[in-house]
Amino acid sequence: MTSASTNDIEFRSVSKSYGAVTAVSDINLQVPKGAFVALLGPSGCGKTTCLRMIGGFEQPTTGEVLINGQPMNGVPAYRRPVNMVFQQYALFPHFDVEQNVSYGLRQARPRINAREISRRANEALEMVRLGGFGKRRIHEMSGGQQQRVALARALVNKPSVLLLDEPLAALDKKLRTAMQIELQTLQRELGITFVLVTHDQEEALSMSDLVCVMNAGRIVQLAAPREVYDHPSDLFVADFVGKTNRIAATVETDGSTLRLADGSALSIPGREGLKSGSAILALRPEAISLHRQNGSASGKLSGIVTHRIFLGSSAEYSVAVEGLGDFLVTADRRDLADGDLVEPNERVVLNFDPGAAHIFPA
Numbered sequence: 001m002t003s004a005s006t007n008d009i010e011f012r013s014v015s016k017s018y019g020a021v022t023a024v025s026d027i028n029l030q031v032p033k034g035a036f037v038a039l040l041g042p043s044g045c046g047k048t049t050c051l052r053m054i055g056g057f058e059q060p061t062t063g064e065v066l067i068n069g070q071p072m073n074g075v076p077a078y079r080r081p082v083n084m085v086f087q088q089y090a091l092f093p094h095f096d097v098e099q100n101v102s103y104g105l106r107q108a109r110p111r112i113n114a115r116e117i118s119r120r121a122n123e124a125l126e127m128v129r130l131g132g133f134g135k136r137r138i139h140e141m142s143g144g145q146q147q148r149v150a151l152a153r154a155l156v157n158k159p160s161v162l163l164l165d166e167p168l169a170a171l172d173k174k175l176r177t178a179m180q181i182e183l184q185t186l187q188r189e190l191g192i193t194f195v196l197v198t199h200d201q202e203e204a205l206s207m208s209d210l211v212c213v214m215n216a217g218r219i220v221q222l223a224a225p226r227e228v229y230d231h232p233s234d235l236f237v238a239d240f241v242g243k244t245n246r247i248a249a250t251v252e253t254d255g256s257t258l259r260l261a262d263g264s265a266l267s268i269p270g271r272e273g274l275k276s277g278s279a280i281l282a283l284r285p286e287a288i289s290l291h292r293q294n295g296s297a298s299g300k301l302s303g304i305v306t307h308r309i310f311l312g313s314s315a316e317y318s319v320a321v322e323g324l325g326d327f328l329v330t331a332d333r334r335d336l337a338d339g340d341l342v343e344p345n346e347r348v349v350l351n352f353d354p355g356a357a358h359i360f361p362a
Contacts, residue, residue: 011063011066013063036187038211053065059073085162101152127152143175169200256274282357283352290348
């Protein structure tokens with residue numbers, strides 16, 4: 001049995017059904033104390049159901065949820081050492097900022113005196129860098145400031161675990177990036193466990209210590225962000241986390257040669273356990289180098305640029321390769337000989353290291 005001193009949250013064979021629909025199926029999960037964990041997956045994968053079972057808003061159909069080593073089945077939300085920040089911040093528009101933050105303290109029993117409530121509310125506002133904003137009305141606050149008010153309200157009761165249900169979804173891209181940094185900094189300063197639910201892979205990879213990728217009610221990979229991106233456990237993870245080129249291939253009987261659909265062969269030495277037969281080669285766009293086709297250029301694949309998306313310092317290209325289909329390539333402008341962009345309808349050469357590709361059964 002895992003000690004309560006090492007894990008804040010534990011799921012033991014947890015399933016959750018709504019009638020004939022199974023939302024979560026036989027999940028086992030351990031969240032270490034002080035970790036920032038992201039539950040990542042497409043809509044309907046079960047991530048929000050897991051968050052709600054931690055918070056006490058749902059109860060498992062089977063299995064057990066533990067917080068700080070204590071069983072939580074049947075324990076109502078208000079008796080759990082957790083707080084939650086919702087996607088819609090649910091702030092009271094008729095209260096000022098301090099009244100919103102202190103609302104939970106004013107409901108506590110036994111009662112807390114007014115001076116202590118005010119002190120703790122302002123302390124929580126200082127944590128989220130809103131000191132001096134206590135008397136502002138909610139409609140006078142920007143979207144990012146309202147998000148921090150909701151955070152302060154969740155933190156004022158000093159929970160062991162903070163649950164975040166897509167709290168940045170309503171923010172614009174620039175503000176979302178700023179708030180990602182704010183949340184990371186706050187989590188490190190407080191040292192409490194954060195559990196974030198998101199379908200935004202960039203958000204999960206940039207903010208968390210651990211990424212829990214879910215699909216169809218199950219956990220398919222639990223690992224550090226870099227491990228999930230660089231070494232996906234299956235084709236679903238490779239497709240969902242980041243961008244991936246999927247190339248149909250066949251592993252030949254020697255177990256070290258891939259035959260692509262256009263008949264070309266790739267040597268893949270050192271890949272243990274590959275079985276002969278149909279396979280999918282998954283290749284990240286940034287693992288492919290792109291060069292203009294000229295007298296000196298040579299490469300594994302030749303194709304024609306069909307589309308280009310300019311991203312500033314880099315560009316994304318869609319390249320049609322005969323017999324293999326379209327390839328997505330991310331190219332840094334500095335990697336091109338003249339530093340200029342490749343135009344649609346230009347012929348290019350693509351190079352990649354087969355060792356950078358992931359190979360999955362078809």
